[in-house]
Amino acid sequence: MTAMEQMGKRAKEAAAVLAVAGRKKNDALLAIAQALLSHSEEILKENQKDLENGKNAGLTPSLLDRLALSQERIAAMAEGVRQVAAMPDPIGTVLSGGVRPNGLEITKVRVPLGVIGIIFEARPNVTSDAAALCLKAGNAVILRGGKEAIYSNLAIAGVMREAVAQAGLPRDSVQLVEDTSRQSSVELMELTEYLDVLIPRGGAGLIKTVVEKSKVPVIETGVGNCHVYIDSDADLEMAASVVYNAKTSRPSVCNAIETILVHEAVAERFLPLVKKKLDEKKVELHGDEKTRGILGGCVIPAAEEDWVKEYLDYKLAVRVVPSMEEALRHIARYSSGHSECIITENYQKAREFTSRVDAAAVYVNASTRFTDGGEFGLGAEIGISTQKLHARGPMGLNELTSMKFIVLGSGQIR
Amino acid sequence: MTAMEQMGKRAKEAAAVLAVAGRKKNDALLAIAQALLSHSEEILKENQKDLENGKNAGLTPSLLDRLALSQERIAAMAEGVRQVAAMPDPIGTVLSGGVRPNGLEITKVRVPLGVIGIIFEARPNVTSDAAALCLKAGNAVILRGGKEAIYSNLAIAGVMREAVAQAGLPRDSVQLVEDTSRQSSVELMELTEYLDVLIPRGGAGLIKTVVEKSKVPVIETGVGNCHVYIDSDADLEMAASVVYNAKTSRPSVCNAIETILVHEAVAERFLPLVKKKLDEKKVELHGDEKTRGILGGCVIPAAEEDWVKEYLDYKLAVRVVPSMEEALRHIARYSSGHSECIITENYQKAREFTSRVDAAAVYVNASTRFTDGGEFGLGAEIGISTQKLHARGPMGLNELTSMKFIVLGSGQIR
Incomplete structure (x- = not known):
């Protein structure tokens, strides 16, 4: 023995x-x-x-x-x-x-x-x-x-x-x-x-x-590649506040977000708004072409690995999507199944997002940072399971x- | 791919x-x-x-x-x-x-x-x-x-x-x-x-x-090395009936029993009783020395592998134990964690057996053959899990x- x-x-x-x-x-x-x-x-x-x-x-x-x-x-x-x-x-x-x-x-x-x-x-x-x-x-x-x-x-x-x-x-x-x-x-x-x-x-x-x-x-x-999808029907002030909180309140933890997906109908209004807030913490943005078209050269071009990586840092990947359907596809492909969020005022889209996204916690209009035993009212925890x-x-x-x-x-x- | x-x-x-x-x-x-x-x-x-x-x-x-x-x-x-x-x-x-x-x-x-x-x-x-x-x-x-x-x-x-x-x-x-x-x-x-x-x-x-x-x-x-322990306070007729059912009603399934553990205080009365019933189905007994001392040479001497093996056949291992404590030790060592049973009229021993035995289903005074989705009222099942x-x-x-x-x-x- x-x-x-x-x-x-x-x-x-x-x-x-x-x-x-x-x-x-x-x-x-x-x-x-x-x-x-x-x-x-x-x-x-x-x-x-x-x-x-x-x-x-x-x-x-x-x-x-x-x-x-x-x-x-x-x-x-x-x-x-x-x-x-x-x-x-x-x-x-x-x-x-x-x-x-x-x-x-x-x-x-x-x-x-x-x-x-x-x-x-x-x-x-x-x-x-x-x-x-x-x-x-x-x-x-x-x-x-x-x-x-x-x-x-x-x-x-x-x-x-x-x-x-x-x-x-x-x-x-x-x-x-x-x-x-x-x-x-x-x-x-x-x-x-x-x-x-x-x-x-x-x-x-x-x-x-x-x-x-x-x-x-x-x-x-504990592995958290978490997303916030900002829908065309989002309250954009709320969206900026949730993104800022979910990215910057404690970037090193698994329930912090790594990517935001922005509906193209609101991208031109939302992106400058959220950038202004994120600049306060010097968050480095890695964006797709459309994001860079709106925010300009200060955004680092995003590569495939930006959608995959858990930065655990003051970095955020940004992608403009043509539809919620494309946001769902992106999440299905890259999510680690930890916490995913939609910001929307649309009843139907909120229901569809929560029923179709396959993750331990699916949010409507709240920061993913709440995924925690204490915050969920379950008491002390030994970790966040991302398996089924x-x-x-x-x-x-x-x-x-x-x-x-x-x-x-x-x-x-x- | x-x-x-x-x-x-x-x-x-x-x-x-x-x-x-x-x-x-x-x-x-x-x-x-x-x-x-x-x-x-x-x-x-x-x-x-x-x-x-x-x-x-x-x-x-x-x-x-x-x-x-x-x-x-x-x-x-x-x-x-x-x-x-x-x-x-x-x-x-x-x-x-x-x-x-x-x-x-x-x-x-x-x-x-x-x-x-x-x-x-x-x-x-x-x-x-x-x-x-x-x-x-x-x-x-x-x-x-x-x-x-x-x-x-x-x-x-x-x-x-x-x-x-x-x-x-x-x-x-x-x-x-x-x-x-x-x-x-x-x-x-x-x-x-x-x-x-x-x-x-x-x-x-x-x-x-x-x-x-x-x-x-x-x-x-599905792996079932299941035991019935016949306590010194058992109703011996009931014990014989349960053992007969649990062994012979369908020997090829996982909730059939493979070994009985008999308290030494009742072994001399119980073993001939149960043997008579099991003889009806020509069940081959593999017993320890004490069992052979009581039942005689018709019992095959049990080796270590008899306690380990899932016979899935008209065969039964028999061991006489000096105490419930020893029965619990035997079960802890050899059980596959499927179904385990005590036959007793003693309240305290029934409680102790059910709380200390670590198996998917722990029985008092009933055949282990009931471990089944339908019999438990849970509907159709895909199998019996023996893990935790x-x-x-x-x-x-x-x-x-x-x-x-x-x-x-x-x-x-x-």
Whole structure:
């Protein structure tokens, strides 16, 4: 048995206990929150090692910022765990049920998934966030973070394991893979006997690799090539405000937009209006020929890759379309299935857009930035699923569960 | 673009139409049912070719029987399709929704999965059954059947495609892969750009291959290593009746049992009782030492593989256990997560068994043979899922769908 298989086996044993742990799971979460605070000094000390290694390795300032912890950030992590503890326990919820004509009483109840693997990049707060959600839903978790954050992650995971054990649950409810080589990712992706699901959290490259390589079922999260279509019947002031918000309020996140599609009937009025606003944040425009005809040479000519790429930056692709039909075709071709929006005052077109666009969230007249567990009223989330199996959109506690049928009889035979 | 990619592309285009096809889907299903009947002569003629090839290839009588069609069997296929047409359309169902404090109106609605691939073995009736369920749930389907049934499948798929087109929906809503080489299976398993899910239907070997090789998400169906645990507090007459039914009413199906675990306190009374009943059907017993001590030399000594194997035959593995705890351990180790049963009159043990056993269906005092979409009141099914992601247990129409969030606003920004 390899070291990874041993981790898997221990996780599976822990999961069997967690599945019936009831409110002890909350004791463990509160103990974790407390322990993160009381051990913050040592976590910060370990984080300092990562930061120094990061500086020596030449990480960019923005990467170093994502890596850096502080008393405040640790307090926020602890508060996040406390909020998860305060959420209702999804396990045991009766989803449906009834009595069959033969007297069998059948109920469908929510149960944990079992063992969840999470592969993530350099943000150490993911360690506590993700583990807390998995634990609350009764799952054991195996975390495999990036090498840049290994000292921080080990410290955080160590504190969590100790707290879980003190609350009377298996220490191996939370495990961190210490080996951050490529090999350990591969082993995790092949751990079909023990892992029920693998969730990659990070950039498009990481997610693509995991989706292609994993033999364990994967939930794909977070890649957002999102569009706003400005219809010929749009309120153009509203359209400019939504585009400005969806592009510039936080360009690095998956629910920010990357392309706008503008109906040709309003392009001449709308494009100068939206450009004026976007200029405030120095957004770089990549436009098709018609856009450049209207806005002039300041617009970079758009190439095929501009429709494909998730800029995650102050850049926006712009295309003028002759019809909603063409906008729908463009979206069907290039969308990553995350969040798509139409701006229109036309009832029929609003209905058609929402029914025909195939994405996790389809908007009329609102910023795509709302695609988020908290904003949707679903509570903390582990990511935004862009696939169609199992979970789609914000993945909260319910999406970290499975179900089973319980059948109570009195000797029925078939 | 390969031929398989072209099929995928056509399927995706068809799926976009099916997603908003509404009741036209029922028109298509009724047209299919009608067409199966009116073209039964030519289907039977093609089936005859498969049967002759099968005889020449030395297929067993039971395989030839599964392959054989008749007027009655075609009528049953048509009736099956009609029943699917009569079911309520799952698409568009509002699963949840409400208004957020900022005025955003968010609803979660059921939508099709998109394109479903089905890899199946020699039963031609799967062609119409599976295609009808996929179609009803708004999905395009690519079918890849076994080479033994290729002429029958081509005839059935041809009739279906024609009927779908006559009802005004895309002919490519239903496609059959003509190439039955191993290569075509591999290509289907790698068709990630177009396929949303792949469902293998057939024996354990087929399912294992698809689960291991596929890059497309797979829903694992149908492998059933099911157990009945006869507790020390069992009603032994009931136990014998349930075991007899669960083993012998149809041994070749996945919800039949393969092993019984008998509490040692009742083993001496129970084993002779159940053996007497099982002898009626000449069930071959494979027992551990204690079982052989009680029943004598007529019991074949059980080896490790007897606990692992899905016999699908008039064979039953028998083990005497010292406690429910040991029965739970045995089940956790060997169960395929399909259907598991306890026979007991003890309230506490019934509750503990149902909460701790991790399977799609967990029974108290009833035959595992009830794990079935129809018996559970869920309608026609495409298989029994034994995995925990997306669908578990009988997979009916709802399990062939996904969902999306529709967000209606009035200019909200974040």
